[in-house]
Structures are given as structure tokens and as C-alpha cells.
Amino acid sequence: MTLKSKLKKTSTICLMTLCLSATLSTASAKGKGKGGHRGKPPEAAFTACADQTEAGAACSFDNPNGDTVEGTCKMPRKSEHALVCAPDGGQRGKRD
Numbered sequence: 001m002t003l004k005s006k007l008k009k010t011s012t013i014c015l016m017t018l019c020l021s022a023t024l025s026t027a028s029a030k031g032k033g034k035g036g037h038r039g040k041p042p043e044a045a046f047t048a049c050a051d052q053t054e055a056g057a058a059c060s061f062d063n064p065n066g067d068t069v070e071g072t073c074k075m076p077r078k079s080e081h082a083l084v085c086a087p088d089g090g091q092r093g094k095r096d
Contacts, residue, residue, distance in 0.1 A: 041076065041084050049073035049083035059085035 048061040048071075057073045073083040 040078075041086075045069075045071075045085040046082055048085035052083050055083060057083075061085050 042061070042064055044061040044063070048059040049057065052059070052073045055072070055074050058070070059073050060068055060070045063069050069085070069087050071085045071087045074086040076082075076084045
């Protein structure tokens with residue numbers, strides 16, 4: 001194998017790695033936008049359960065995307081001493 005062909009092969013591998021990295025980075029960033037993040041629930045989810053004293057009550061709220069989310073009041077994992085409306089079945093929201 002000549003030096004020129006080795007250089008071409010190495011350049012091709014580097015370019016492919018760079019493209020794959022950029023694609024994975026973009027896909028990862030898209031999951032962290034509105035409705036895709038796994039951080040603190042929106043304030044509306046807390047407001048939906050503000051009048052409840054025990055977990056298990058039905059609730060609903062409009063998420064930041066404007067979708068209506070139906071769920072159940074639950075104590076959050078990172079207990080903030082307030083109930084939060086958790087989507088039923090992993091539901092993110094449905095447009096009416």
C-alpha cells in the first residue's frame with residue numbers, strides 16, 4: 001500500500017467519524033428541546049395538583065407545546081414536597 005493510498009484511507013475514516021459524531025450530537029440535542037427533556041416538570045404540572053392533598057387524583061394541564069396532558073397527581077422523585085401531574089402511560093400530550 002502506498003503512502004498516498006494510506007493517507008486517502010485515513011482521511012476517509014476521519015471524515016466518516018466526524019460525520020457520525022455530528023449526526024449523533026444533533027440527534028441528542030433534539031431530544032432535549034421542548035417536551036423532550038427529562039428535567040423538572042413544567043410549572044403547570046405542579047399547578048394542576050396544587051389543590052390536592054394526596055397522590056392518585058386525576059389531573060390535566062397544557063404543556064409548553066400547547067398540548068393537553070392528562071395524568072395522575074404523584075409525588076416527584078426529587079421530592080419538592082408538592083404533588084405534580086404525571087402523564088398517564090408516558091403520554092407527552094395530545095392535541096384536541
